[in-house]
Amino acid sequence: MATPDEEHAEAADASAVPAPLHETLLLTAYDRLGPSGVRGWRAELGLCLVAAALLDLHAAGRVAVGPHTVRVTDASRAADPVCDHLLERLVLAPRARRAHHWMRVEAEPVLAATIARLTGAGLLRTRRHRLLGVLPVIRYVPTRPAPRETTALAGPLLAAARIPGSWAPVPEGTCAHLVCRELAFAAGTARMQLSLP
Numbered sequence: 001m002a003t004p005d006e007e008h009a010e011a012a013d014a015s016a017v018p019a020p021l022h023e024t025l026l027l028t029a030y031d032r033l034g035p036s037g038v039r040g041w042r043a044e045l046g047l048c049l050v051a052a053a054l055l056d057l058h059a060a061g062r063v064a065v066g067p068h069t070v071r072v073t074d075a076s077r078a079a080d081p082v083c084d085h086l087l088e089r090l091v092l093a094p095r096a097r098r099a100h101h102w103m104r105v106e107a108e109p110v111l112a113a114t115i116a117r118l119t120g121a122g123l124l125r126t127r128r129h130r131l132l133g134v135l136p137v138i139r140y141v142p143t144r145p146a147p148r149e150t151t152a153l154a155g156p157l158l159a160a161a162r163i164p165g166s167w168a169p170v171p172e173g174t175c176a177h178l179v180c181r182e183l184a185f186a187a188g189t190a191r192m193q194l195s196l197p
Contacts, residue, residue: 020080022114024051027123027146029158035127035139041108048158049114052184053086054099058179065179069096082113099179116139153188156180 031036038045054070057063061080062083064072075091078084086106117122124140131137 020053020083021056022049022082022110023118023123024146025049025052026111026114026118027142030140031141031146032158035141039139040132041141042111043107046111047103047183049082049110051099052088052105053080053083053110053181054102055179056080057087058142063090065099068098070099070102071096082117085100085113085164086110100183103183 026045029041029045029048033041039125049050054063057168058065060074060078060083062072062076062078064071064073070090072087072090076089086102089106115124119140123143124154125143127139127141129137129139158163
């Protein structure tokens with residue numbers, strides 16, 4: 001027979017809100033690529049996290065992602081602070097922009113906020129060391145593997161940014177497909193800018 005505390009914990013787990021897609025995506029990347037692999041794809045991961053936050057906002061009915069613009073439909077506060085930050089930026093923008101613009105502009109802040117949130121929740125652990133005995137380096141190590149049932153959409157986003165791995169495609173004609181196309185464009189232009197002299 002279960003104790004009242006165990007029954008309460010089971011009830012809390014059943015009513016728990018699923019993790020935001022951007023958090024799941026980062027945990028999936030750490031799970032599949034490892035800490036050193038993630039470090040090599042930092043720019044692309046930032047783009048993926050913004051795309052995931054846009055998809056979370058679209059699923060909540062807060063934004064409409066079209067082929068030419070991202071438009072705010074509900075400006076009330078989002079439950080997730082990262083999505084709320086992105087929604088605030090979308091509302092305060094002087095004009096509507098395409099999704100790939102927001103991916104490029106918000107990649108670094110969203111990546112930093114997601115890492116901070118996962119570190120604060122105990123899902124990532126900070127490991128500090130020195131490279132060549134001189135340069136301080138901070139690495140993040142996941143404390144447990146990513147949940148498998150929530151990674152269905154994380155894979156196509158990682159694939160759109162050309163991050164290596166075997167990822168399932170997303171169905172055409174959906175908002176996720178449109179966001180993946182914009183993400184592929186943003187990742188391609190980011191790689192071009194890095195390769196220019």
